[in-house]
Amino acid sequence: GENVEQHPSTLSVQEGDSAVIKCTYSDSASNYFPWYKQELGKRPQLIIDIRSNVGEKKDQRIAVTLNKTAKHFSLHITETQPEDSAVYFCAALYNQGGKLIFGQGTELSVKP
């Protein structure tokens, strides 16, 4: 069935360290993988996305990698800052109508 598994559920790092969040998906036909950030009390917002025709995408301190063979993708945040503290959701596209299946979320805490 349609499923996205996300790990870890919580992650605590020191300011300046790197953080990595991993997701696996079940449908090999998925070809679009976004990441959303939800700050406390706010709505989720897209921070980076990747399509299956590329293996890696970077945007300043964040990057996403995709391994289609293994059906997993990861979010990497370098030089973490306190404002990176939030819940992060991965997702996979399950049909061309835009239906996304989301992971369970990772609560990232960056300690100053």
Add this chain to the structure above:
Amino acid sequence: DVKVTQSSRYLVKRTGEKVFLECVQDMDHENMFWYRQDPGLGLRLIYFSYDVKMKEKGDIPEGYSVSREKKERFSLILESASTNQTSMYLCASSFPTLQGHYEQYFGPGTRLTVT
């Protein structure tokens, strides 16, 4: 700038009441979605719609129905509210870009409490 609004930020209803949650988007998006968000369970899709008067079940449609009479408005209906429907409800809209991206724009959420 895309704007997705929801009719209420907080709502308290009694068990058995019929509840309407409304969502409006102003960017002429074809796709609209209703999710519920619970701690540790992420965003679970209740229903979605590709076009006016069109709807598809998501992962947890039981106890819910939807209505899309106009392109900009997508309503979620709880026919007979129950305490296990206490949750945060998020609406979203999206459209496909030429590059095949499907960014979803979320509303602020409605925190529903059923007593």
